[in-house]
Amino acid sequence: DAGVIQSPRHEVTEMGQEVTLRCKPISGHDYLFWYRQTMMRGLELLIYFNNNVPIDDSGMPEDRFSAKMPNASFSTLKIQPSEPRDSAVYFCASSFAGTGVGYTFGSGTRLTVV
């Protein structure tokens, strides 16, 4: 199993540009989570999906952030327009409820907005 795959690993963009982060969960997992990690705020849950349906997006900071999961094997997190304060590491995680195995995290996307 390749694990949770995120792309790109690093993204540097200019303020105001649109940024799209991608995640491929582990095959068979029915939950997908997006987290943001910063020095100041630690790890924050942004949004999560169950069977491709958004369940809780209360952690999404602003309307500039949006997330989609068009199918069971792909999710995107989009920031439009991006701002320097969005600079962080964004992690995707997936899980299969009922197995008790917990969550598997991807390697993250380090986003820098200049």
Added chain:
Amino acid sequence: AQSVSQHNHHVILSEAASLELGCNYSYGGTVNLFWYVQYPGQHLQLLLKYFSGDPLVKGIKGFEAEFIKSKFSFNLRKPSVQWSDTAEYFCAVNAGGMYSGGGADGLTFGKGTHLIIQP
């Protein structure tokens, strides 16, 4: 809503020293508890988890944690640390029983403890 408090933000130890990292959570119901480790530049990896049963949980790499319900605590321990244990350690919690703990709810993380092991 849950919250997690990790008391030590930075810990520096010498190799072979014993380790205990504190974690307290705030939630009135059934909880699932986790410890994750993040090595420099890497993603989070699960060290151990508690859903129910024996409150003393053993994880990978010689780590263990004890759930003390009366103290709302889930401290991480290791009897003898190694230089390779240098990393960031996160305590996390979510609500519910085993099926929720399997991943049917987002995790609430503590701010993390940066552990440095000196050779």
